Amino acid sequence: DGGITQSPKYLFRKEGQNVTLSCEQNLNHDAMYWYRQDPGQGLRLIYYSQIVNDFQKGDIAEGYSVSREKKESFPLTVTSAQKNPTAFYLCASSITRITEAFFGQGTRLTVV
Amino acid sequence: AQTVTQSQPEMSVQEAETVTLSCTYDTSENNYYLFWYKQPPSRQMILVIRQEAYKQQNATENRFSVNFQKAAKSFSLKISDSQLGDTAMYFCSYAGGTSYGKLTFGQGTILTVHP
Numbered sequence: 001d002g003g004i005t006q007s008p009k010y011l012f013r014k015e016g017q018n019v020t021l022s023c024e025q026n027l028n029h030d031a032m033y034w035y036r037q038d039p040g041q042g043l044r045l046i047y048y049s050q051i052v053n054d055f056q057k058g059d060i061a062e063g064y065s066v067s068r069e070k071k072e073s074f075p076l077t078v079t080s081a082q083k084n085p086t087a088f089y090l091c092a093s094s095i096t097r098i099t100e101a102f103f104g105q106g107t108r109l110t111v112v
Numbered sequence: 113a114q115t116v117t118q119s120q121p122e123m124s125v126q127e128a129e130t131v132t133l134s135c136t137y138d139t140s141e142n143n144y145y146l147f148w149y150k151q152p153p154s155r156q157m158i159l160v161i162r163q164e165a166y167k168q169q170n171a172t173e174n175r176f177s178v179n180f181q182k183a184a185k186s187f188s189l190k191i192s193d194s195q196l197g198d199t200a201m202y203f204c205s206y207a208g209g210t211s212y213g214k215l216t217f218g219q220g221t222i223l224t225v226h227p
């Protein structure tokens with residue numbers, strides 16, 4: 001079945017550590033996105049990529065990094081510079097020129 | 113910058129009744145898309161309905177329909193014959209200009225359907 005797979009579903013990080021969230025899609029979509037969701041707020045864009053080997057910062061990129069070496073994969077690294085990383089992270093993809101985004105099931109990151 | 117506002121943090125409705133969720137947005141662009149997404153307790157984001165700004169006809173998907181008022185920058189969602197499975201957080205979102213796919217979201221409305 002075609003879709004977007006995020007892993008792990010739950011992730012715990014110690015303060016000062018970097019962690020990487022995985023996002024894989026087999027929809028052959030060109031564009032991929034990372035959003036952060038906090039309680040009581042909508043989704044906020046962290047990074048997006050419209051094509052392999054290219055990506056742009058979203059609204060809240062500080063403390064995060066990404067790579068796009070393959071069309072299917074868009075991993076997100078939450079670095080120790082991110083001061084408040086506890087949140088729900090959603091990965092999405094879309095076909096360029098067709099606008100709706102399709103979402104993975106999310107990763108819940110907790111700093112312990 | 114584009115903004116999306118949902119003024120109803122929470123709403124409730126009885127099963128089989130109709131409910132309308134409100135959304136307003138601010139943009140200077142002429143070509144754009146609007147969406148309603150549903151996020152049930154599983155937290156999976158599901159596309160409910162989409163509306164292209166250049167289309168005057170309101171979009172409809174089964175029990176879900178929108179009232180798109182371009183001049184007023186209003187985009188409300190009507191759910192008819194509400195079902196228990198409609199209980200979820202609903203997000204209004206916008207994508208426009210060259211940023212197609214790069215969605216701007218509202219704060220969300222929690223909808224509870226009561227039996």
